Amino acid sequence: MSEEVFKNKKIRKLLEKYAEIWALGYASSLLSWDLDTYMPRGAVEERGKAKATLNLLRQKLYLSTEFKELFKEAEKEEGLNDYEKGVIRVVKRTLEYFEKIPPELIKEEAITVSKARVVWERAKEKSDFSMFKPHLEKIVDIQRRKAEYLLKDKEGTLYDALLDLYEEGLTHKDVDRVFGEIKEPLTKLFRKILDSDMYPRSHPLEEEKYDIEAMRHLNILVLEYFGYDFNRGRLDESAHPFTIEMGIDDVRITTWYHGKDFRRSLGAVAHEFGHALYEMQIDKRLAGTPIATGVSMGVHESQSRFWENIVWRSREFVETFIRDMRALLPFLRNYSSEDVYKYFAMVRPEYIRVEADEVHYPLHIILRYEIEKDMLEEKLSIDELPQVWNEKMQSYIGITPRKDSEGVLQDVHWSIGAIGYFPTYALGSILSAQFLRKYEEDCGPISEAIRERRFDKISEWQKEKIHRWGSTYPPKELVKKATGEDINPRYFLEYLEKKYLKGG
Amino acid sequence: MSEEVFKNKKIRKLLEKYAEIWALGYASSLLSWDLDTYMPRGAVEERGKAKATLNLLRQKLYLSTEFKELFKEAEKEEGLNDYEKGVIRVVKRTLEYFEKIPPELIKEEAITVSKARVVWERAKEKSDFSMFKPHLEKIVDIQRRKAEYLLKDKEGTLYDALLDLYEEGLTHKDVDRVFGEIKEPLTKLFRKILDSDMYPRSHPLEEEKYDIEAMRHLNILVLEYFGYDFNRGRLDESAHPFTIEMGIDDVRITTWYHGKDFRRSLGAVAHEFGHALYEMQIDKRLAGTPIATGVSMGVHESQSRFWENIVWRSREFVETFIRDMRALLPFLRNYSSEDVYKYFAMVRPEYIRVEADEVHYPLHIILRYEIEKDMLEEKLSIDELPQVWNEKMQSYIGITPRKDSEGVLQDVHWSIGAIGYFPTYALGSILSAQFLRKYEEDCGPISEAIRERRFDKISEWQKEKIHRWGSTYPPKELVKKATGEDINPRYFLEYLEKKYLKGG
Structure with missing residues (x-):
């Protein structure tokens, strides 16, 4: 054996x-x-x-x-x-x-965030930042103290200490470099795509109603083709889609069903599949050990983004699955496969991060990164948050939230004490393109693999280069081993330009 | 508060x-x-x-x-x-x-039974006792050693030591007394009922096919009327019906769906409801403590038997639910409510314990009790088991198993090391009738409560007398507190005579 x-x-x-x-x-x-x-x-x-x-x-x-x-x-x-x-x-x-971290601080944090989370929910409902403000102040204070403890015998800023909890070895300097390279080009690219009208800003398919049972079948069908191991996993329904692993032999995903706008259900499945595949393809010999899990948030997110954006949100995916989709969602008979692709790949400014397209999504993250870093370093008072948020939103994405619930109050993260988490989302997008470039260098155009439904080619490559190692190597080292270079946002910009300006 | x-x-x-x-x-x-x-x-x-x-x-x-x-x-x-x-x-x-118990023995037991269980399954499939025999020998040996350890600083026989694990304070003398009182009368009563032809031995409803979704609705409807708290519980499906509690606020039941013979699905629901109600009605102030659970197997089984046999398998239940049942199971329109009642309450000799009617079920248990006690005390060699089983079966129930899978190999218990468990099943039946008698003394005829769907009257009484205490009192004391006397099998015999000979 x-x-x-x-x-x-x-x-x-x-x-x-x-x-x-x-x-x-x-x-x-x-x-x-x-x-x-x-x-x-x-x-x-x-x-x-x-x-x-x-x-x-x-x-x-x-x-x-x-x-x-x-x-x-x-x-x-x-x-x-x-x-x-x-x-x-x-x-x-x-x-x-x-x-x-002293146990009292952990306890204080637990009590504070459990209260804050509930208040945040109510504040969001009422779109009233002032309700949440005192709780956020406490949370930032706790995170600051936590960071101070973490910095004992260690180099770095307060923010670095927190960042490292989610992305081992990543510092604010890394983030500044990477975000610095994409911030302007991405803002411009986003404007350019919007101006070009090559991708729609709204689509009639958003309003088409689907049968939930049929949608479930379509989700399962796609998962079967992707290679999800139903013998070691399940697809269920939850308020927000997620992936969770008990052990290496039990990795479950969920999606949601809104009854219309079917890309939300299927896209979530593709995304969560990417997370699940990572956990399922870890070397079985590592099972039950501390390294039998994905190495970091950023690398994990790169795998989910890969399957969501690069595989699923592609012209080839739609073309090869259009007949299956029409069989289960009969209203698609009124739409060409190009229609469906454009529906998957709509580009428009969004107030809400989780609704954002793959082009301007990282701008949402850069905004949060800048704000939470300044907040932690006391360069920004909590009072100023809504205003600063809205100004940055206007400047980077071109829209101004009409109320705090679609602005500063939209994310759960700060309410649960997660400061330093956001950058990993953008890293995920950036890394997914870097991995794509290397995959194509090794195995040829991904478009072909998708068109031929040879998803095993993709997953095999990912297994070999990334998944099987679990947490054996720290994330930076893993990226270097897999791609031959440090994290490089150039590929992400190139990928977007090719897909959204040159028609894919 | x-x-x-x-x-x-x-x-x-x-x-x-x-x-x-x-x-x-x-x-x-x-x-x-x-x-x-x-x-x-x-x-x-x-x-x-x-x-x-x-x-x-x-x-x-x-x-x-x-x-x-x-x-x-x-x-x-x-x-x-x-x-x-x-x-x-x-x-x-x-x-x-x-x-x-020395840890090595626990380990030895775990290894032995995990192998034995698999072998038992295969042996049962092939109906070949000789396959299972060497494993059973090991198990009996382990249980004997375990009993010896348990008897340190304690009175009693080897069997007493094991019995006490499942039913605190119960001894073989108690069981001998109780089973001694019912064995002959029950054998006679069973014969008499069979001869009287008042209850059918087979029924066309056994073959009627049902829609599983409709059956699920019927199960839920009955659970709603019984008072099952779906806010703290669930109904799911499993290979064998069971009840399990995580904590006092999360008590789940399952049933099965065979597609025909609907009493098996609904009867299981009534049975498991009885178990669940016990756990759900324990005083909330005991939550999270060692006494926040039903006190013993026998008392637990008395509650499930109560709801299965006394409530659900009653003429009044059928009469008051016949319209609901017909709405969901349309084939019932061809049957009178008396037909359905007789279908629920069929009486016939069964090879398989879990298929047995409420009349002769305890005879299955007495048989197992006698055998496992003799086996533990080395009065019976494992070789003789199939033969002794079959002879007793013929003598008590009037049929002889045609093969070991419907005889000595039918139950999982011995394969998992559970010797001393069986008596609690019969105690459950006996206690259920004793509780019924006391309930009627306190609250009037149960038939009225059922006819009026006043199930809350029944559950309130059970809560007050039995459930709320959890494991506060040992089982014998609880029975005495609730009914004013020790376990008394007379009521069980009276209950059966009234129901099955005098027409209920």
């Missing part, structure tokens, strides 16, 4: 002990999946207690003398292979986090 | 620590529910690992110095109230179990 990758005895002992931590994470994932799919509503409070208790227990096991001793022993070992080094690196990161 | 029931500080400290153990049990339940409903099949092995690891961790927390110290402190306290005493009693039982 397959060769064991963990040969070092100390590492093996560490991993044996880690099994408990793994099982707690496994259970915690299932609790989350169930919460968002089938859980009876009255169970929500009790579920919260169970989940919080399991997470605390997980942390306690991490910080137990026994586990720390095993880690110290393993860390001293020499001649470790890459997988083993990966284990040390990932465990070290988590240990450092738990050791640096 | 409601008054706190746990006032003692030492008890509170113990319960605080217990939260971790509770959360692990909560997660483990969800893992089980998911396994039997929605889990992708390829995840089964990994799920097994996760579940086993969580259960070991749970045991470790129980046996941790910290928890044991807290328990010892709490145990010394005087003037505890009934709930607090219940906590001490239940924790003490579990601690004793874990402390008495």
Whole structure:
């Protein structure tokens, strides 16, 4: 059978002990999946207690003398292979986090965000930023203190400390460089595409109603062709689409059904498939270890964006699937495959980030990045937020939100304390194009693979270059190994120009 | 708000620590529910690992110095109230179990039964007892050793030690007394009913096909009338119907759909509802504690049997629901409500226990009880099992299995090491009639409550007398408190005679 990758005895002992931590994470994932799919509503409070208790227990096991001793022993070992080094690196990161942040701060954060999230929801409903303001102030204060703890024995700014939690090794300098390279070109490109009228700003298909059962069948059909392993996964429905993995053999996705505007349901499926494929294609020999999961938010997002934007939102996808789509969604008989493609690839300024097309999506992210960094560094007061938001929105995207619910209040992230998370979304888009370039260099035009429904060609390449490694290498190293260079936003701009200005 | 029931500080400290153990049990339940409903099949092995690891961790927390110290402190306290005493009693039982059984034996048992279960399934398929025999021998040996450990510092026989695991405080003397009182009368009564031809031995409705979606609606409708709280529960589908509680706010049931013979689907729902109601009506102030669950298998089964046999399998139930049933199952328009009642209440000898009517069901149990006791006490060799089984079957029920799959191989229990479990099934039937008698003394004829769909009258009585206490009192004490006497099988015989000989 397959060769064991963990040969070092100390590492093996560490991993044996880690099994408990793994099982707690496994259970915690299932609790989350169930919460968002089938859980009876009255169970929500009790579920919260169970989940919080399991997470605390997980942390306690991490910080137990026994586990720390095993880690110290393993860390001293020499001649470790890459997988083993990966284990040390990932465990070290988590240990450092738990050791640096005082438990009281974690508790304070948990209490603050659980209140803030509820208030944010109400504030968004009422479009009243002043309701949310005092909570956001507390959250920023907590994140600042957290960052200070994290910076102990470490270089970097407060923002770097938070960024690193979501994207290992990424600094604000990296982000400034990358965003600096795309901000202006992207703003111009977006304007140019809008002016060219090559892509519509609205489409009659947005209003076409579909049968939900038929839509479910179409989703499953596409997933089957993409190569989703239903023996190790499921497709369910939830308020917001998501992917979650219990373990390497149980990776589930969800989508949503609005009853019309079918690209929203299918596009979510393509997106979540990309996340799921990453988790499903990790080397099985890593199962149950700390490195058996996608390495970072940015790399993960690059995989979902790849399948959503590059594969699914392509002319070739539509052309090769139009007959299947018409069989299940009969109203498509009134539309050409070019109509459907243009519907998938509409370009228009959006107030809401999650509704944005692939062209100007990163501008939403740049806006948030600039704001949250200034907010954390006290260069921007919370009071100014709505106004600054709206000004930047006008300047980068060309529209001004009419109310805070479609402006500064639209995202959940700050309310749950996630500052430093946003940049990974744009990195995902940028990396997806960089991976595409390398894929085409290695395997030829992706358009052909899509036209021939040879999705296995794509997934095999991704498995080999990215997926199978799990978290063995830090994200920057993985990108370099896979593409031969550091993160380079040029390919993203080229990809968009080709697709949206030169007709694909 | 409601008054706190746990006032003692030492008890509170113990319960605080217990939260971790509770959360692990909560997660483990969800893992089980998911396994039997929605889990992708390829995840089964990994799920097994996760579940086993969580259960070991749970045991470790129980046996941790910290928890044991807290328990010892709490145990010394005087003037505890009934709930607090219940906590001490239940924790003490579990601690004793874990402390008495060596971990190696638990491991040996786990390995043995996981193999044996698979072999049993194949043996049953092939109806070949000899395949299963060596595994059963090992299992009996393990159970014997386990019983020996459990008997340390304790009175009783080997069988008593195992029995107590499923039904606290019950001894083989109790079972001998109770089964002694019903064995002959029940055998005679069963014959008499069969000879009387008042209840059919087969029914055309067994062959009527139903629409599964409509059947699902009927199940939900009946559950709504019974008072099942869908805000804290769900109805799903599984290979075998079951009830499982995550916590007090999340109690789920399943049923099955065969496409015909609809009483099997609805009867399962009534049965599982009885189990679920018990868990849902436990005093909310006990949530998250060791006593927030039904006290024993026998008492639990009495509640499911109550709703299945006494409520659902009644003429009044059919009469009052016949219109609803006809609306969803149109073929019922060709049958009178008396036809349907007789279909629900058919009486005929069955090879298979789980298919047996309520009259002769306990005879199946007595047979198993006699055999497993003799087997454990080495009065019966494993070789003799099939023959002894068949002889007893002929003698008690009047039929001889044609093959082992419908005889000695039919039940899963022994293959998973559950010896001492069976008696609780018959206790359930017996207790259900005893509770009925007391209910009618307190609230008047149950037939009226059913006819008026006043199921709340029944569930309120059960809540007050049985459910709300959880495991506060040991089962024998609870029965005495609720009915004023010890377990008394007379009522069960009277109930059956009235229903099946005097026409109900």
